[in-house]
Amino acid sequence: MRRLLPYVLVVCVVLAGCNGVFVTESDDQTPTLTPVAVPTDEPTPTPVPRLAPGLTADGVTNASALAAAHLDTFENTSFTMQETVVYRSEDGIPIRRIESTTRVGDDGRFRVTKRWNGSTALQQVGYYDDGERVLVTTTRTNDATTYRRLSSQAVAAQRSSVSDGGSGRIETMFVAAETRVAGRTERNGTTVYHLVPTGTRGNSSNTATILDRSVSVCARVTERGLVRNYTLTQRLSGDGADGATTIVVSARYTAIGATDIERPAWYERAVAATDPTASRRNETSATPTTAG
Template sequence: MSQNLGLRLCLVVLLCLSGCNAFNGGSTETASITPAGVPTDDPNATRGLAPGLTNHGVVDSIALGDAHEAVLSNTSFTIHGKTTVKYSNGTLRRQGERTARVVNPRDRRYINVSIYTQNKIRSDQKSTNNSFWSNGERVLVALSSSQTNSTTYQHFESRDPQYPILKYHPQKERYYTLFQAVDTKVINHTTNNGTTLYRLTSTEIADSAQLIEYSMNVKIAQNPRNLTFHAVIDSRGVVHEYRLAYTATLTETNPSTSVRVVSTTRYTKMGSTTVDRPSWYAKANNTTPEPPTTYS
């Protein structure tokens, strides 16, 4: 099972980077918001706009995260995520992309994860593309690697196999950390189909350690700076999208090197997402089921 152990470690690293990752890269669809000023001299400026959110920004990240998960746990949704880490000269160090389609009950899902990393030994690149499908009773897996130029398949007669990414949605705990790490403020709002959307922004880091923990390995980076952050949150507490970017110092290199970290997440098709069988369903379903996973 050494290949499976390596994949699990790779996925854990992706979870630290993502943020399924999320994402303004590629074909990001930004929510349409018509600016409407949020007056700072309003005598009701501390009134709750959404769970954990006031005109001053996010004041209770736990309440917001809980509300976000409570809404999405009762509907279907698609999440798009992307995280990139680039050196100051623009060279890509690492990139992770994640797309997940989840249907209530949340055991029905189809997740695709792509990881690109720079090979430090041979100074080239390697990439993996892994897909996970579940109907709530079994999980099928397709694992592709650029190094072997091949795809292998796995079959689990269980809704809870060894892959931690299958438990990664809709990630309320990550919003606990994110909104403790940045000091946000509300800059405008609009109403769309009866739902009020608030746009938040930030250039202030509230907790450097939390910020690094959220998006990178705390052992290899420090001194986050030059932060830009934007988010869209609705009146129920759902974080529709966000974009987080900052510069940090990578300490595992000699000498230390600056990197730019960009992490985005976007939720779409809430209430209308479907999960169909993937094109590789038969190949994975015909493999011998993997033995049950035990956890110590």
């Protein structure tokens, strides 16, 4: 299955050239030196206090630790992730928009709905995990709707993908982007830190000021390490889909511990369309399925 966030592939390109940064010389080339006394009266640097796992006042200093803490928040807990991906042209005009809602139950079942707007043949795609199978419905702009059933291997991969709460993507983007803590808020006993790109004017994570760099991130992070929401802006190295030069991804997490996985209205039609025994009983099931 494809990942729900297509920008991840682009971020990986940004990081691909970083593998050879840390280069050291062989110890065989280093001459032997006589040890000298090290002064003991020099002041010890004051450590920067940790605000959340992987987060200090200097920003995200350990993306892996923050991503792990974010993942721990969803262990055996239901949640909802809402996401919007917008492809923009050089002058900022939206070319394509993808809205998705992912609901994950505490038992691992999930339901995903994705909607497209703009230059695309797709209109909507839905996934539903009933515990035994994952059914998929696809509706195109000509209103033709088809149904299919994921293979057991694809089901395992998709369940693993949605249950991680996007932690892998969070780690990747915070490795690629530089942030700083611009402020904090207190709500219901929880401290939330506001992260903005380094060098950004203002102290709001909703600021529209984006630096001239390939990846910029604004986010809100709790003291436990939950990334409540984020906005990623990434410039493409070349023309993207239909001339897009920028991708803006916004995501937020809600209904943590209070998400229900309701059966979609198209469930019975999908079962009938993907059940071989039902196809043999109903001669008309061989015709293209349309939305009802």
